[in-house]
Amino acid sequence: YNNLYYGSASANNKDKNGSSRSNSSTTYYQWENFVNYSTDLWDKHHVSAMLGMSYSENNFTYVSAGVDKTAKHDPLYADVSYPAGDAVKSTAGYNLINRKLSYFGRLAYDYQNRYMLQAAMRADAADTSVLPGTNRWGYFPSVSAGWVISNERFFTEKNNTPLTFLKLRASWGQNGSTSNLSGYKYSNSLVTSAAGYSFSNTAMKYVTSAKPSQLYNPDLKWETSEQLDLGMDLRAFNDRFSFGMDWYQKKTKDLIVSNIVIPYEAGNSSAPMNAGNVTNKGFEFEAGWKDKAGDFNYSVTANLATLKNEVTYLDPHVSGGRIEGATTMASNGSFSAFEVGYPVWYFRGYQVDHLDDKGNPVFRDNTGDGTIDASDKAMIGKPMPDFTYGITLTANYKNFDFLIFGNGSVGNDVFMSYSYNSISYTLKEMYDQRWTADGTTSRKFARPQNTNADKYGLSDAYIFDGSYFRIKQIQLGYTLPRTVTKKFLVDKLRVYASLDNFFLFTKYPGLDPEVSSTATSGMGVDYGNYPTTKKVVFGLSVTF
Structure with a gap:
């Protein structure tokens, strides 16, 4: 109201x-x-x-x-x-x-818990407001197999190793997505132009018109991801040690893209089309150790995952073979791009070769034509990390319990957008290390308000290493003895205190290296959003 x-x-x-x-x-x-x-x-x-x-x-x-x-x-x-x-x-x-309508089925076979085979099939139908009726159905199969070597007779009878469990596994499957489609984006519904009166020397006419909202794409279909995974699991030393390893390759094909270049004479815009492929591949490792000594129990678990990301295909009708991404807060141009042969939404900008004697940036002339323009832009960073990792430690002694958990990433870059030409958000590091005429400070950054500020704001001067390690939580708890709680008809009562996000180790000079954006094209871009909050938490858990 x-x-x-x-x-x-x-x-x-x-x-x-x-x-x-x-x-x-x-x-x-x-x-x-x-x-x-x-x-x-x-x-x-x-x-x-x-x-x-x-x-x-x-x-x-x-x-x-x-x-x-x-x-x-x-x-x-x-x-x-x-x-x-x-x-x-x-x-x-x-x-x-x-x-949405889906049908699915699964068939599984197991022989003495040694050989496992499973096959599954999904049939998903999107609403006709999302996909045309001829392509609304998507079919996505999957299959997996496993071999528990440790259940074989030759292993149980002649096992002279500390291994207690060993399993090999493999899987392949597909799934579909239409998450970025809605509202008949494939259709060419009519839209009317503003109506009004047209005057001439002889008459007055009422004028109105209608045109298709966009070009029709009856071939738009599901975006499909296909993944192959090969893995191994093992346990050893009476199951105190565990280890898992996976190699994966995920190919996303028929990527739904909206940036389609069409002839000017069409008079409108293009509907989305399936116009790109992306490949992700890497390894995933997880290891753990658990043991006890009397009343003291503890465990340590760690994981690490590598990632190599690359755009492998983009239809040539898509913005000339490259999709320009998000812009800076100053809207002086795009700084990310989606292009064949590069990581998804890599940072694309100017490369600062050196500073001249007046503190202005001199950019690298990659085309060699003597002028600096958009054609001289190059890859200056990437938001995707080379690998991510995490570690968890737990321990308990009698009624006390303790937990510490942390994670991090290595090899990812952060583009600092909010510092460009902004008086209220200027980064202290850039101020302290700016060029000055007396030469008393370093010459790492150009002088303020330099003559090429628009290009400088889209350069590698604003790219920083976003690697970090953050201790996400440290928690200590105490559970009251059952002999005490049962007097109050309580089955279990635990009190605890924790420090959340209190410790961060990084070389990134901004507020927080774990930046996020609502737009996919803005991955790894720091818009000056509120950083991760530090919290002190006291809690009580009661079970009746």
Whole structure:
């Protein structure tokens, strides 16, 4: 409800103001059905199967009404039911419905817990507001296999190693996505231009027109990700030590892209199209150790994952073979790009060769034509890390328990956007290490307000190493003895205190290297958002 009475800044009439009301409601429901079957054959073969379906619907309704003047200058009349005689009335409303339908099944086979094989299939249907009816269905198979070597007779009878469990596994599968599509983006619905009167020497004409909102793309289909994984799991030393390793390769194909270049004579824009492929591959490792000494128990778990990311295909009709990404806060140009042969949304900008004797940046002339323009831009960094890692330590002694957890990344860069040409956000490091005429400070950064500030703000001068390690949580807890809590009809009572996000180790000079953006093209870009909050937490957990 929006009451515009008594001279609201948004009211059209300051003497007798208007009023408006609006209402929106969302109804969501999901219906799922499953049937499972499991049986043992000849005491050695185990077979199981599952069939299922899922249907969901999201229904959004909006309605509004308003008047720009009310009948009396009285709060009792400040509503849409009391319009003035010459009031302009307005109404609006719409209904949005989106549905999803899926069928899926799985068949699994196990022989004496030694050989495992599983196959699955999904059939997903998108709403026709998302994909054209001819391509609304997507079919996504998957298969996996495993071999538990430690259950083989030759292993159990002749095992002279500390190994207690060893398993090899492999999997391949596909899944689909239409997450960035909605509202008939593939269609060419008509839109009308502004109507009006055209005057000439002989006549007056009322003119209006309509045109397709965009070019129609009846071939738009599901974006598909296909992943291959090879892995191994083992345990040793009476299961005190555990280790897991995976090699993965994920290929995303038929990437849905909107930046399509079309002929000018088309007179409108293009619908999205399936126009790109991306490959991610790397290794994942996880290791753990747990042991105890009397009443003292402890465990250590660590993980590490590598990543190599590359755009492998982009339709030549897509912005000339390169998609320009997000812009700086000063809107002086884009600084990220999506291009074949490079990581996704790598940082693209000017390279500072040196500073001249007046403190102005001199940029690298990559084209050799004697001028510095957008064609001289090059890769100056990447938001994707080379690897990420984490470590968790737990311990407990009698009724006390302790936890410490941390994670980090290595090899990722951060583009500092908020510091460019901003008096209120200028980075202290840039100020302290700026060029000065007396030469008393270093010459790491150009002088303030240099003659090439627009290009300098899109250069590698604003790229910093974003590697970090953060201790996410340190927690200490105490559980009261059961002999005490049972007197109060309490099964378990635990008190604890923790420090969250208190310790950060990084060379990044900004507020927080773990920057985020709502836009994918803004990965690794620091817009000066609020940093990760440090917290001191005291808690109580009670179980009856």
